[in-house]
Amino acid sequence: MRTALLLLLLLALAAVPGSLFPQRSADPNGVVQHFAQDPAMAELLDTFQLFDVYSSVWFSAIYLLLFLSLIGCVVPRIRHHVTAIRAAPPATPKNLGRLPAHQRDIVTNVPLLDAVDEAERELREARYRVVRAQESDGQISLAAERGYLRETGNLIFHIALVGVLITVAIGGGFKYTGQRVLVEGQTFVNSRLAFDSFEAGRFVTDDSLPPFSLTLERFTVSYVTDNVNALGLADAFVADVSVSSRAAESRTSARIEVNSPLSVDGSDIYLLGNGYAPRITVRDPSGAVVFTDTVPFLPQDANLTSLGVVKVPDGLARQVGMIGFFYPTRATTSAGASYSSYPDLVLPVLTLNVYVGDLGLDAGIPKSVYQLDTSAMTEVAGGESGVAALELTPGSQAELPGGLGSVELDDIPRFASFDIAHDPTQVPVLVAAIAALVGLSLSLFVPRRRVWIRATQLRGAVQLEYGGLARGDDPQLLPSVESLVRRIATRLTRTTPKDRS
Incomplete structure (x- = not known):
C-alpha cells in the first residue's frame, strides 16, 4: 500500500508538466508557437516528451508500476476479507468490563432464554452478524459483529482505481483526437488525411473512423460593448455548422459553443480557438491568378493582432514567401508601431513582409x-x-517588388479551430469513478464494531452485560451501545438499572 501511495503521488507530480507545456493532443498550435519562439528549447523539451506527457515513456512506466502495485495490494486483501466475512464473530471475552464501552442491565419477570432471544433479535435487526454460545457456568452469550462494509468499500475503491487504469490503458488504444482549422464555408471530412494534426491509439485504423462531414457555415463572436472596464472582451463564441453523417438521412444544422460540443457518430467536436483568415490573391505580371486562398492568421494577443504566412512556390519568376501581420482594428503607438486596439473588424489592415528565394518545399521535408x-x-x-x-485593406491591391506581380486582400472571413475526439473510455471511467466514490464513502462512514452480550440468571431476574469494541477510533461507540441497551430494554420488562458503569 505504501508503494501504491508513493506511485500515485509520483503520477500526480508527473502530470504537472502536462499543464505547464502545450500538448500536441490538445493544443498543437501552442506547440508550433513554442518551436517558432525558441526552437532550441522546444527541441530539448520534445526530447523529454514534455509536449506528449501522457503518452511518454516515463509517464507510462509510472502508470504501469502503479497498476501492478495496486493489483498486488488488492488481491491479498480480497482473499483476507472473504475469509474474515465467512468466519464467526470472536467469542465473548471473559471480562467485558475491560472493554471501552461497558453496560449492565437487570430485567425481572423474564426467562433467561426469552431475554437472550429478544437481544439476538434486536442485534439482527441492527444488521449485526450474531453467534449464540452456551457458556460452562450456565450463562448464555451473544457475539455480534457489523461493519464489514467498511472494508468492502475500501476494496471497491481500490478495485475501481484498477478499473480506471485498465480502462484507460486498453480503451486508450481505441480513442483518437485530431484538430482541424476551418474557415467559414469550408468543409471537413472525417478521414486521417483531412486533419491538421491527428493522434490515435494503436487499434485505430482508417476504416474505424466514422464517416461524416462538417461544414462551418458561420462563426460569430459577440463582444462586450456596454462596460468600459470590459470593452472588447468576448462573451460568446458560436460556430454554426452543418453536418452530414451515417446516422442522419439528410444534412442537419447544428451549433457548437465553448463547453458545448457536438456529438456525431460517437465523436465529440469541440470548439477550441478562432481568428481571422484573410483571403489573399496573388497575380503574375500579366494578371493571371497564381495563388488564391484563405490563410489562417494565428492570434498573438487578446485584440487578435495576428501572424500568418503566405507561400507562393509556383507561377511567378521566383518563389515568394510573405510574413503577414493582421490588425482587425489598426492603431499605432507614438513610435509608429502598429497594433490592434479592438478584436472586431473596425479598421482592418494587413501588412506583408516579402521574401524571395528558396521556400525549401522541394526537399521533401514537411x-x-x-x-x-x-x-x-x-x-x-x-x-x-x-x-x-x-x-492592404479589404479590396485593395499592392505591387510585389521587382515586378513579380501583385497581391490583393479580397475579404476577411473568420476561422475556427475544432478538436474532434472519440473516447470509448468515458462511460467505463465514469462508472469506475462512481464506484470509487461509493466505496470511499462506505470506508469513511461505516463503523466497524463488535458487541457482546452475556446473560446471567440471577434469583428472580436476568442480568444482561454489554461490551462494545470498535476497530479504530469511533467516538460513537459508547452512545451506540447505550442505544442498544435502551432498545433491548423496551422489549423486556425491566427494573431500574443497577450497577450501571
Missing part, C-alpha cells in the same frame, strides 16, 4: 504552414530591406 524558413531567402519588402512593407 513544412509548417504557419512558419516561413527565410534562411535561403532574401527580404525585399519590410523589415531591414529598405522598402516599406506592403499594406
Whole structure:
C-alpha cells in the first residue's frame, strides 16, 4: 500500500508538466508557437516528451508500476476479507468490563432464554452478524459483529482505481483526437488525411473512423460593448455548422459553443480557438491568378493582432514567401508601431513582409504552414530591406517588388479551430469513478464494531452485560451501545438499572 501511495503521488507530480507545456493532443498550435519562439528549447523539451506527457515513456512506466502495485495490494486483501466475512464473530471475552464501552442491565419477570432471544433479535435487526454460545457456568452469550462494509468499500475503491487504469490503458488504444482549422464555408471530412494534426491509439485504423462531414457555415463572436472596464472582451463564441453523417438521412444544422460540443457518430467536436483568415490573391505580371486562398492568421494577443504566412512556390519568376501581420482594428503607438486596439473588424489592415528565394518545399521535408524558413531567402519588402512593407485593406491591391506581380486582400472571413475526439473510455471511467466514490464513502462512514452480550440468571431476574469494541477510533461507540441497551430494554420488562458503569 505504501508503494501504491508513493506511485500515485509520483503520477500526480508527473502530470504537472502536462499543464505547464502545450500538448500536441490538445493544443498543437501552442506547440508550433513554442518551436517558432525558441526552437532550441522546444527541441530539448520534445526530447523529454514534455509536449506528449501522457503518452511518454516515463509517464507510462509510472502508470504501469502503479497498476501492478495496486493489483498486488488488492488481491491479498480480497482473499483476507472473504475469509474474515465467512468466519464467526470472536467469542465473548471473559471480562467485558475491560472493554471501552461497558453496560449492565437487570430485567425481572423474564426467562433467561426469552431475554437472550429478544437481544439476538434486536442485534439482527441492527444488521449485526450474531453467534449464540452456551457458556460452562450456565450463562448464555451473544457475539455480534457489523461493519464489514467498511472494508468492502475500501476494496471497491481500490478495485475501481484498477478499473480506471485498465480502462484507460486498453480503451486508450481505441480513442483518437485530431484538430482541424476551418474557415467559414469550408468543409471537413472525417478521414486521417483531412486533419491538421491527428493522434490515435494503436487499434485505430482508417476504416474505424466514422464517416461524416462538417461544414462551418458561420462563426460569430459577440463582444462586450456596454462596460468600459470590459470593452472588447468576448462573451460568446458560436460556430454554426452543418453536418452530414451515417446516422442522419439528410444534412442537419447544428451549433457548437465553448463547453458545448457536438456529438456525431460517437465523436465529440469541440470548439477550441478562432481568428481571422484573410483571403489573399496573388497575380503574375500579366494578371493571371497564381495563388488564391484563405490563410489562417494565428492570434498573438487578446485584440487578435495576428501572424500568418503566405507561400507562393509556383507561377511567378521566383518563389515568394510573405510574413503577414493582421490588425482587425489598426492603431499605432507614438513610435509608429502598429497594433490592434479592438478584436472586431473596425479598421482592418494587413501588412506583408516579402521574401524571395528558396521556400525549401522541394526537399521533401514537411513544412509548417504557419512558419516561413527565410534562411535561403532574401527580404525585399519590410523589415531591414529598405522598402516599406506592403499594406492592404479589404479590396485593395499592392505591387510585389521587382515586378513579380501583385497581391490583393479580397475579404476577411473568420476561422475556427475544432478538436474532434472519440473516447470509448468515458462511460467505463465514469462508472469506475462512481464506484470509487461509493466505496470511499462506505470506508469513511461505516463503523466497524463488535458487541457482546452475556446473560446471567440471577434469583428472580436476568442480568444482561454489554461490551462494545470498535476497530479504530469511533467516538460513537459508547452512545451506540447505550442505544442498544435502551432498545433491548423496551422489549423486556425491566427494573431500574443497577450497577450501571
